[in-house]
Amino acid sequence: MDTAYIINTLFMIFSTTLIILMVPGFAMLEAGIVRTKNVTSVLTVNVMIYVIASLVFIFLGYNIAFGDTQITTMSSYAFVMFQMAFVGKSVNIMSGGVGERANIFPLAIFTIVMGALIYPFIVNISWGSDLLKDTILDLNMHDLAGSTVIHSTGGWALLAAILIIGARKGRYINGKIRVIPASNIPLVTLGALLLWIGWFGFNGGSVGGIATKELADSVAKTIFNTNTAGLAGALTAGIFIYIRYKLFDITMILNGALGGLVAITAGADLFSTIQSLAIGGIGGILVIIAIPLFDKMQIDDPVGALSVHLVNGIWGTLAVGIFILDISLLEQMKGIIVIGVLSFGLSFLSLYLINKIFEFRSSDEDQMQGLDVSECGVEAYPEFRRTI
Numbered sequence: 001m002d003t004a005y006i007i008n009t010l011f012m013i014f015s016t017t018l019i020i021l022m023v024p025g026f027a028m029l030e031a032g033i034v035r036t037k038n039v040t041s042v043l044t045v046n047v048m049i050y051v052i053a054s055l056v057f058i059f060l061g062y063n064i065a066f067g068d069t070q071i072t073t074m075s076s077y078a079f080v081m082f083q084m085a086f087v088g089k090s091v092n093i094m095s096g097g098v099g100e101r102a103n104i105f106p107l108a109i110f111t112i113v114m115g116a117l118i119y120p121f122i123v124n125i126s127w128g129s130d131l132l133k134d135t136i137l138d139l140n141m142h143d144l145a146g147s148t149v150i151h152s153t154g155g156w157a158l159l160a161a162i163l164i165i166g167a168r169k170g171r172y173i174n175g176k177i178r179v180i181p182a183s184n185i186p187l188v189t190l191g192a193l194l195l196w197i198g199w200f201g202f203n204g205g206s207v208g209g210i211a212t213k214e215l216a217d218s219v220a221k222t223i224f225n226t227n228t229a230g231l232a233g234a235l236t237a238g239i240f241i242y243i244r245y246k247l248f249d250i251t252m253i254l255n256g257a258l259g260g261l262v263a264i265t266a267g268a269d270l271f272s273t274i275q276s277l278a279i280g281g282i283g284g285i286l287v288i289i290a291i292p293l294f295d296k297m298q299i300d301d302p303v304g305a306l307s308v309h310l311v312n313g314i315w316g317t318l319a320v321g322i323f324i325l326d327i328s329l330l331e332q333m334k335g336i337i338v339i340g341v342l343s344f345g346l347s348f349l350s351l352y353l354i355n356k357i358f359e360f361r362s363s364d365e366d367q368m369q370g371l372d373v374s375e376c377g378v379e380a381y382p383e384f385r386r387t388i
Contacts, residue, residue: 003211004073004209004211004212005073005074005075005211007209007210007211008073008074008078008208008209008210008211009074009075009078011074011205011209011210011211011219012074012075012078012079012081012082012205012209013078013081014201014205015082015201015202015204015205016078016081016082016084016085016201016205017201018197018198018200018201018202018204018205019082019085019086019089019198019201019202019205020050020085020198021194021197021198021201022089022092022194022195022198022199022202023046023047023050023088023092024191024194025191025192025193025194025195025197025198026046026089026092026096026191026195027042027043027046027047027191028187028188028190028191028194029096029187029188029191029192029195029303030042030046030095030096030099030191030302030303031043031184031187031191031380032182032183032184032185032186032187032188032189032190032191033096033099033182033183033188033251033302033303034099034100034182034183034302035100035180035183035370036183036184036370036380036381037369037370037371037372037373037379038099038100038370038371038372039183039184039372039380039381040371040372040376040378040379040380041104041370041371041372041375041376042096042099043380044104044375044376045095045102045104045107046092046095048104048107048108048111049088049091049092049095049111050088052108052111052112052115053087053088053091053111053114053115054084054085054087054088054115055115056111056112056115056116057083057084057087057115057116057119057120058080058084060115060116060117060120061087061115061116061117061119061120062080062083062084062120063120064116064117064120064121064124065083065119065120065121065123065124065127065128065129066083066123066124066128066129067124067128067129068129069128069129073208073209073211074209082205083123086146086150086202087114087115087119087120088115089150089151089154090114090119090150090151090153090154090157091110091111091114091115091154091157092154093151093154093155093157093158093305093309094110094114094154094157094158094161094305094347095107096302096303096305097158097161097162097301097302097303097305097306098158098161098162098165098360099302099303100168100302100367100371101165101166101167101168101169101361101362101367102161102165102360102361102362103358103359103360103361103362103375104371104375104376105358106354106355106358106359106360107360109354109358110161110347110350110351110354113350113354114157114347114350117346118153118157118343118346118347118350119153121342121346122149122153122339122342122343123149125137125139125338125339125342126139126141126143126148126149126335126339127143127149137338139331139334139335139338139339140328140331140334140335141317141320141331141332141334141335141336142266142267142270142320142324142327142332143265143266143317143320143335144203144206144207144222144265144266144267144268144269144270145202145203145205145206145265145266145268146202146206146265146266147262147263147265147266147312147313147314147316147317148266148313148314148316148317148335148336148339148340149339150265150313151262151265151309151310151312151313151316152309152310152313152314152317152336152339152340152343153339153343154305154309154310155305155306155309155310155311155313156310156340156343156344156347157343157344157347157351158301158305158306158309158310159299159306159310159344160344160347160348160351161347161351161360162299162300162301162306163348164348164351164352164355164360165355165360165361166300166361167298167299167300168180168300168302168367169364169367169368171298171300172298172300177295177296180302182251185250185251188250188251188254189250189254192254192255192257192258195258195261196227196230196257196258196261199226199230199261199265200223200226200227202226202265203222203223203226203264203265203268203269204219204222204223204226206222206269207219207222207269218269221268221269222268222269223268224273225264225268225269225271225273225276226261226264226265226268228264228273228276228277228280229260229261229263229264229268229276229277229279229280229283230257230258230260230261230264230280231257231260231280232260232276232277232278232279232280232281232283232284233256233257233258233259233260233261233263233280233281233283233284233287234253234254234256234257234260234284235256235281235284236256236260236280236281236282236284236285237252237253237255237256237257237259237284237285237287237288238252238253238256240256240284240285240288241253241256241288244288251304252287252288252291255287255291255304255307255308256283256284256285256287256288257284258287258308259280259283259284259286259287259307259308259311259312260279260280260281260283260284260312261280261283262283262308262309262312262313262316263279263280263282263283263286263312263313263315263316263319264276264279264280264283264316265313265316266316266317266319266320267279267316267319267320267323267324270320270323270324270327271323271324275319275323278323279315279316279319279323282315282319283312283315283316286307286311286312286315287304287307287308287311287312290306290307290311291304291307294306294307314336314340317332317335317336318332318333318336320332321333362374362375
């Protein structure tokens with residue numbers, strides 16, 4: 001009994017460490033995508049999200065999510081910290097997509113709302129103490145590590161934010177898309193690969209333990225399938241982008257890998273290797289299709305978070321019902337719709353009210369000058385000449 005308890009606790013702490021490794025992953029990815037004049041502000045936001053979202057979840061959000069749930073298979077401290085590691089990811093998804101034109105202070109306020117109320121409520125009705133049990137909205141979907149609960153939740157919040165604050169100044173001119181290139185491709189690559197590694201804790205840890213042969217096999221299968229889907233997403237994205245543009249765009253290849261990882265997250269514990277290849281491969285293609293579609297709608301998402309997290313969060317949750325015969329596709333769809341409506345609705349309302357008091361969008365002048373100067377007073381690359 002004590003041996004299993006100790007092993008599960010150690011496993012959960014290790015998984016938590018891998019998930020927290022995703023904090024610098026998001027930070028480096030976003031810092032590489034934005035222009036040099038906005039890098040410090042992006043890094044500040046990422047650190048702020050981890051700190052604020054974690055604290056409010058520990059003191060408020062956890063009780064909303066799990067109530068008085070008793071943890072007996074491992075240390076409750078390990079379980080709480082594992083759940084805490086998840087919460088910031090939903091805000092990270094949103095923050096990256098509003099980069100280069102969002103003020104830090106209102107974003108910090110929304111982080112409090114997301115970490116203390118919105119995300120915990122979504123967890124409650126899906127993984128937690130189940131406030132909606134025995135009602136028509138009772139959810140019975142299978143979502144191992146959050147294709148919908150985390151990734152789609154963050155994606156819906158991002159869509160709400162973009163609709164409120166609009167596009168970056170100069171992104172769309174007379175209906176045409178102005179390309180704003182990434183400032184640091186090595187950082188983008190490092191960030192994406194850190195996220196990939198962190199995903200092993202994200203999905204593997206969600207199995208819930210490793211102290212028996214059955215659990216160990218399930219953890220290993222989950223991590224194997226997670227990696228396989230990431231590989232497939234990168235490969236199909238690379239092939240698709242080359243066929244379409246005759247170019248190997250590393251940012252698209254990496255987003256394809258992340259799309260495959262998001263897609264497998266709902267059912268990595270259930271799929272076969274071939275199914276994982278198919279799900280991840282389709283996820284990579286969906287990213288390549290979705291990014292230009294959002295741009296045509298003038299929905300400005302610098303890091304492609306909507307395409308990676310929202311689109312593939314939906315696809316991954318549906319894939320469980322499509323590929324696994326004893327899981328209802330209708331229940332998977334119901335979970336997507338209920339959580340989508342709640343996430344978007346609550347996020348839009350919160351962001352709208354916050355924006356009425358503290359304007360989310362940076363002024364045109366601040367965007368021209370760069371948020372590093374106006375928001376942080378510290379430039380990441382002071383020796384570089386700032387450009388619009």
